[in-house]
Amino acid sequence: MMPKLILMFTLNDVTVPDAMDYFEQVKDLPVDYFGYKEIGLEPDKMKALNDEIHQAGFESFLEVVEYEEEKIAAPAKLAVDSGFDFLMGTIYYPSIWKIIGKKIKYFPFCGKIYDRPSVLDGTIDEIVADAQRIEAAGADGFDILAYRYKYKDKIGELVNTLKNSVKVPIVSAGSINSFERLDQTIAQGVWGFTIGGAFFEKKFVPGGSYRDNVAAVLKKLGKNI
Numbered sequence: 061m062m063p064k065l066i067l068m069f070t071l072n073d074v075t076v077p078d079a080m081d082y083f084e085q086v087k088d089l090p091v092d093y094f095g096y097k098e099i100g101l102e103p104d105k106m107k108a109l110n111d112e113i114h115q116a117g118f119e120s121f122l123e124v125v126e127y128e129e130e131k132i133a134a135p136a137k138l139a140v141d142s143g144f145d146f147l148m149g150t151i152y153y154p155s156i157w158k159i160i161g162k163k164i165k166y167f168p169f170c171g172k173i174y175d176r177p178s179v180l181d182g183t184i185d186e187i188v189a190d191a192q193r194i195e196a197a198g199a200d201g202f203d204i205l206a207y208r209y210k211y212k213d214k215i216g217e218l219v220n221t222l223k224n225s226v227k228v229p230i231v232s233a234g235s236i237n238s239f240e241r242l243d244q245t246i247a248q249g250v251w252g253f254t255i256g257g258a259f260f261e262k263k264f265v266p267g268g269s270y271r272d273n274v275a276a277v278l279k280k281l282g283k284n285i
Contacts, residue, residue, distance in 0.1 A: 062281045063246060064092035066121055066231065067274065068256030069109075073125060073177060075100030076260065080109050085271050087116045090283045095121030095148070095254065098135040107142040119145040121167075123203070123233070123254070125178055129153045136160055148203045148231065152194045167201035167231055170194055170222075178234065180205040184218050188225045201228045201251065207235035219248045237263045242280055 067086070069079035075096040076082065083094065094113045101109070113120045122144040124135040132150045136159040139147040144164055150156065152168040160166060171180050171187035182190070191202055204222060209215050223230050229251030236245055237258035245253050255277060262268060264276040275285050 061249075063232075063250050064252035065277060065281060066093040066095050066233075066252055066254045067091045067259070068121075068123065068254050069094070069096040070100070070123075070256035071260045072257060073097060075106070077101065080105070080112065082270060083109065083112060083116075085269075086274050087112075087118075089271070089274060089285065090278060091118065091274070092252070093121055093146075094118050095123055095146075096256075098122055098124050098138055103138060103142070106138070110142050110144060114143065121146040121148045121254075123148040124150045125176065127151045127173060129155060132156060133159060139164060146200075148233070152197070152199065154197065157198065165200035166198075167203045167229070168194060168199055170202050170204065173205065178205055178208055180209045184214065184221050187218065188222055191222055191226050195226050195228055199228060202226065202230050203233050204230055204250075205234050206232045206245075206248075207241060216244070216248065219250060223249060237261070239264065239280065242277065246281075 069076055069082055079096055110120050122139040126132045136147060136156050140160055140163050146165045147160060148167040150168050170191035172182040173180060206215050206219050209218055232245050232250045232253040236242055236253055236255050259270055259273045262273050265272040279285055
């Protein structure tokens, strides 16, 4: 089964200011999900875009890159108030459930995450143990920063081990910026993956349009364009 594409309207971990215009360019394509970060758009524009995504028949992800508990509360509340279907990212804290309840699904990070752009650290055993602990606490899935793993030669082993150690979906997020990495991601058998900046930077069809780049990835996934 092919993984799901979560198209992110983000560049350098920030939502692009004209995200609505880019959505209009691709909303007729067979994208699986759309998403963006909690920074880069004012809350009213963020909600307006999310409403448009829903009206077009799609579900949405809000990805939050925060590591401290007190900095996660406001974005988590924003995800609920703006009507997102998924909250993705954040270091896991039990207090987040008090904010989101079961109103939306929660795909937190697992493992040791730090810096910006984010780095994933820790041994595979440590990351898996962290994921199993969080899964037992009710997580609906995981946001795994596979291509930002500190140990590049172990990316495939990490994803495969994690996928076989938990029952919830795995999303490979960040730095999928070539057909080589896309092929690897497909072969890894994850539930889904994100692409944001690589579409804006035209990594798949150099010289092509934003839509051309999205369409090229969808064709690779076997979608009819």
